[in-house]
Amino acid sequence: MSDGSGQIDILISRYDPERDDQPHTERFTVPYQHDSSVLDALLYIKDRIDGSLSFRWSCRMAICGSCGKMINGVPRLSCKTFLRDYAPGPLHIEALHHFPVIKDLVVEQAGFLDKLPEARPWLIREQEQALADGPHRQSPRQRARFASTSACINCLLCYAACPQYGMKPDFAGPALLALVERYNADSRDQGRAERMPLINAEDGVWSCTLVGNCSAVCPKGVDPAAAINRNKLESAKDYFLRFLKIGSGGAE
Amino acid sequence: MKAHYQRPMGRWYLRPFYLFVYTLRELTAVFVLLYALILLSGLAALAAGPEAWASYRQALAHPLSIGLHGLILVAALYNSITWFMVAPKAMPALFIGTRPLPGLLITLAHIVVFVIVSVALLVLAGAG
Amino acid sequence: MSRFDHKPRLESTRHDIVIVGGGGAGLSAAIAIAEQHPQLSIALVSKVVPMRSHTVAAEGGAAGVVSASDGLDLHFRDTVVGGEWLCDQAAVDYFVARCHEEMVRLEHWGCPWSRGEDGYPAVRNFGGMSTARTWFAADKTGFHILHTLFQTSLRFPRIQRFDEYFVHDLLVDDGCCRGVVAIDIASGDFHALQAGAVIMATGGAGRVYRQNTNAGILTGDGLGLALRHGVALRDMEFVQFHPTTLPGSGVLITEGCRGEGAYLTNRHGHRYLQDYGLGPEVREPVPKTMELGPRDRLSQAFWHEQQAGRTVDTPNGPAVQLELMHLGRRKIAERLPFISELAKTFVGVDPACAPIPVCPSVHYTMGGIATDITTATALPGLYACGECASVGIHGANRLGSNSLAELLVFGREAGLQAAGFAADQARQGTAAALAAQARESAARAAQWLARPAGGLRLAELREQMTTAMQDGVGIYRDAERMASTCESLENLSQLLDSISLDDRSRCFNTEWLSAIELGFTLDVARCIAHAALNRRESRGSHQRLDGYNQRDDDQFLRHSLATLAPGQPPQIHYRAVNITRLPPGERRYGGGSATEHKP
Ligand SMILES: Cc1cc2nc3c(=O)[nH]c(=O)nc-3n(C[C@H](O)[C@H](O)[C@H](O)COP(=O)(O)OP(=O)(O)OC[C@H]3O[C@@H](n4cnc5c(N)ncnc54)[C@H](O)[C@@H]3O)c2cc1C
Ligand code: SF4
Ligand code: FES
Numbered sequence: 001m002s003d004g005s006g007q008i009d010i011l012i013s014r015y016d017p018e019r020d021d022q023p024h025t026e027r028f029t030v031p032y033q034h035d036s037s038v039l040d041a042l043l044y045i046k047d048r049i050d051g052s053l054s055f056r057w058s059c060r061m062a063i064c065g066s067c068g069k070m071i072n073g074v075p076r077l078s079c080k081t082f083l084r085d086y087a088p089g090p091l092h093i094e095a096l097h098h099f100p101v102i103k104d105l106v107v108e109q110a111g112f113l114d115k116l117p118e119a120r121p122w123l124i125r126e127q128e129q130a131l132a133d134g135p136h137r138q139s140p141r142q143r144a145r146f147a148s149t150s151a152c153i154n155c156l157l158c159y160a161a162c163p164q165y166g167m168k169p170d171f172a173g174p175a176l177l178a179l180v181e182r183y184n185a186d187s188r189d190q191g192r193a194e195r196m197p198l199i200n201a202e203d204g205v206w207s208c209t210l211v212g213n214c215s216a217v218c219p220k221g222v223d224p225a226a227a228i229n230r231n232k233l234e235s236a237k238d239y240f241l242r243f244l245k246i247g248s249g250g251a252e
Numbered sequence: 253m254k255a256h257y258q259r260p261m262g263r264w265y266l267r268p269f270y271l272f273v274y275t276l277r278e279l280t281a282v283f284v285l286l287y288a289l290i291l292l293s294g295l296a297a298l299a300a301g302p303e304a305w306a307s308y309r310q311a312l313a314h315p316l317s318i319g320l321h322g323l324i325l326v327a328a329l330y331n332s333i334t335w336f337m338v339a340p341k342a343m344p345a346l347f348i349g350t351r352p353l354p355g356l357l358i359t360l361a362h363i364v365v366f367v368i369v370s371v372a373l374l375v376l377a378g379a380g
Numbered sequence: 381m382s383r384f385d386h387k388p389r390l391e392s393t394r395h396d397i398v399i400v401g402g403g404g405a406g407l408s409a410a411i412a413i414a415e416q417h418p419q420l421s422i423a424l425v426s427k428v429v430p431m432r433s434h435t436v437a438a439e440g441g442a443a444g445v446v447s448a449s450d451g452l453d454l455h456f457r458d459t460v461v462g463g464e465w466l467c468d469q470a471a472v473d474y475f476v477a478r479c480h481e482e483m484v485r486l487e488h489w490g491c492p493w494s495r496g497e498d499g500y501p502a503v504r505n506f507g508g509m510s511t512a513r514t515w516f517a518a519d520k521t522g523f524h525i526l527h528t529l530f531q532t533s534l535r536f537p538r539i540q541r542f543d544e545y546f547v548h549d550l551l552v553d554d555g556c557c558r559g560v561v562a563i564d565i566a567s568g569d570f571h572a573l574q575a576g577a578v579i580m581a582t583g584g585a586g587r588v589y590r591q592n593t594n595a596g597i598l599t600g601d602g603l604g605l606a607l608r609h610g611v612a613l614r615d616m617e618f619v620q621f622h623p624t625t626l627p628g629s630g631v632l633i634t635e636g637c638r639g640e641g642a643y644l645t646n647r648h649g650h651r652y653l654q655d656y657g658l659g660p661e662v663r664e665p666v667p668k669t670m671e672l673g674p675r676d677r678l679s680q681a682f683w684h685e686q687q688a689g690r691t692v693d694t695p696n697g698p699a700v701q702l703e704l705m706h707l708g709r710r711k712i713a714e715r716l717p718f719i720s721e722l723a724k725t726f727v728g729v730d731p732a733c734a735p736i737p738v739c740p741s742v743h744y745t746m747g748g749i750a751t752d753i754t755t756a757t758a759l760p761g762l763y764a765c766g767e768c769a770s771v772g773i774h775g776a777n778r779l780g781s782n783s784l785a786e787l788l789v790f791g792r793e794a795g796l797q798a799a800g801f802a803a804d805q806a807r808q809g810t811a812a813a814l815a816a817q818a819r820e821s822a823a824r825a826a827q828w829l830a831r832p833a834g835g836l837r838l839a840e841l842r843e844q845m846t847t848a849m850q851d852g853v854g855i856y857r858d859a860e861r862m863a864s865t866c867e868s869l870e871n872l873s874q875l876l877d878s879i880s881l882d883d884r885s886r887c888f889n890t891e892w893l894s895a896i897e898l899g900f901t902l903d904v905a906r907c908i909a910h911a912a913l914n915r916r917e918s919r920g921s922h923q924r925l926d927g928y929n930q931r932d933d934d935q936f937l938r939h940s941l942a943t944l945a946p947g948q949p950p951q952i953h954y955r956a957v958n959i960t961r962l963p964p965g966e967r968r969y970g971g972g973s974a975t976e977h978k979p
Contacts, residue, residue, distance in 0.1 A: 023259075034695070035695075035696075057596055058434065059437050063436050063718075064431075074268065102888050117534045123489055135484050135487040136498055137500060211280075213274070
């Protein structure tokens, strides 16, 4: 720790698909203040030293989910990580692990985005309520049941933290399964049965070995590990019930 | 035209440190298994007659065996405690009103029960 | 040397409707079309994946009349008075009548609105609103609205997404807008999207200023695009400064804090707003009083406190204190968890224990692409909605929580209008002409990559622009400083061609995109500065110190319209305001005196 300002060395993993076969590391020295974030450092480099450095960012207030990077080997939001905590450096920044790198610190997110519809992440009702009938009722307690899972900003840090995803890119993964749980736990929703196939699939909850690291790195307290492992119970129940041919899997 | 770079997984089970913690948790299960086998062979020895039982007990008293049991104890403790730490994630969500029950509390509850049961067993074993 | 050929590829696709922007407005439009006209094909183009759009950052809430004691007329009055009569009253009437329905629609789609014990969505107080009518989802309302809309949009396979496509031009043929040209950011290839109608939903332009609450993506692209194709921007001089943001970064601390009862105090611990006609000092939140006054008045009061030396100093400049301590940890955790997180992260303050230092920052673009009440622009086939549009409901000062509601009401309207227009096949353009136009436009954009090295740095120019705006067109304005800003901006836009880029590659070249964005932002800045200079009165967020300190309805109860011809400074024209039923009067807040505090 230092007094909160000075200079810091930053090592950045760079990759230009038009020239490189694999990434290499470049060193930059940037000044920082007590409140400079890692994102500020990247912007400083882009504006003043090397405009060709590519990275995603947008809101700079830890809510849009764009700016995840590996920072000294740990997935973090760069706008919510501060240089003062890494002084005197050097600080190592890489693209999020486990995703294909497009350029420098930019990764391909299609693996996650393309799978989103499989979670059927919308409110499913047997009978849709007419607008004129007003809102559904839901008590604050019922709302609390999905408060944490609905806080996911899709930053994908959890995927970068999950070795199972690293080895099995088809694994639905923490955020997607948390999203399933978000709707399943919503008292207004009746679509649990439609979401069971994703949960039960080989790439669903059973690919998770409860490393628990996804929850540790999540910047929003979503606790995807819990969401997944609670669904193992559901999945087992579902399997058992189908085995007994009693039900087709649990719209409760 | 896309030529994406896919980073190899490398020795992910050793580094970073938190993954090593996980790897150890999974590995320590082997020791738990080992202990189960030892107990099982004890049972077999008991069934085989007093001689077998005596030599089983003798083997247990061997310094190597005591060393192994020490190792197993450490490993089993590590295994249990790391599992207690993830236990809150494996059980249905608990709420007090609108607030989720803190995971730490659940882990602590597990540890407390674990300690009580262990002590009770020791006391019973000592008495018996 | 390169592993790829450098020739820009140009792909081309046809759609019924192209929507530019995947924020709250764009998504509302897309879903409305998909629901009502399932046979139409929709392209949703956005330079960031939709759920990253800045709607995600909205905190406080969305307005919609709910209670029996409230009424549409009251919401109408609050809005028109709040906008100091520069609102299109027909548009406001249309708007307030539809807010509630849109909030319910979102609820049916799963939006996790905060609830009362009775199980119905709760509402909170907001600045300038006479009663509690702001729906909220804790203090992450925009986040929940955006994610609900995005996730709901996944239900409709007819909505084809073009994520991370950057639109740099419109296709216009035969006097009609017939598509857009975009850069596929990942590959750097071009893509022409031809369409029967185009909807602009590109958000605000807060990045025109140095200290703002906006995301990096809010560079006013849609406004710039419209301008270049002859569509006027309306009321651009009205830029909202939000009174409570973190010094330096400009990160927003929502008005919802004050809605829940937070106090604003100066360095002496005095609740200074009572000195600016917003009193009397009240302990519990009272609508339109003290901290629940409108944003323009609160930001102006800060300016006076600063002049009088009653602000506190922070490493990032002067601030006043936002006190939440008396609300208690429990209420803060339940109603304002995100604020708590932001304050702890960015200024190291736990709001349950200590005040948050805050100051005004640029927040919202009240003006925008001029549209009529149906969201149609003057260019047939081009519609605009959301913050990039000026449909006329905000006037000279937007009331907090009217914007999120606007995205839904007018996003939907834009979708349905554009669908109607596109369905009229007779209007389809000639593909060959459009293809030629797209090729030309792509070649122009690609020129950036061929420029010689050794020119100006992009960031330098951008900094000069934001500094000029911050200095000349701030909370209080005078002719001298505005004129000097206008001049600097004209010079800067001449220099745009002297920029050279470090990055000449195609794949994910964000420097290239920034350069194109800067072109748009500069044009928007010029319109703001010129429109401000020409408005010789004080109204809402436009306050002058140079003798034009009063509102002048005779001369200026009129919308400004800015247009831009190549190589010339912006032209400013005026257009009458549509006043249907509430004649101009005095704008009063607080229970106290009506005297306006003027320097
Ligand atoms: C911090 C903050 C808090 C706020 N809180 C509130 C509140 O509590 N209540 C309220 O009513 N209002 C609030 N507002 C205002 C309100 O959130 C915004 O006005 C509104 O979200 C704008 O939505 P939009 O859909 O118009 O644009 P945005 O959500 O900003 O989306 C713009 C879209 O356009 C796309 N785009 C832009 N340019 C291009 C291009 N060249 N090519 C392709 N795509 C492009 C972007 O990718 C993005 O998808 C707040 C604003 C801010 C900044
Ligand atoms: S679960 Fe957490 S870490 Fe994963 S994407 Fe969501 S917010 Fe990010
Ligand atoms: S920039 Fe939006 S989360 Fe960091």
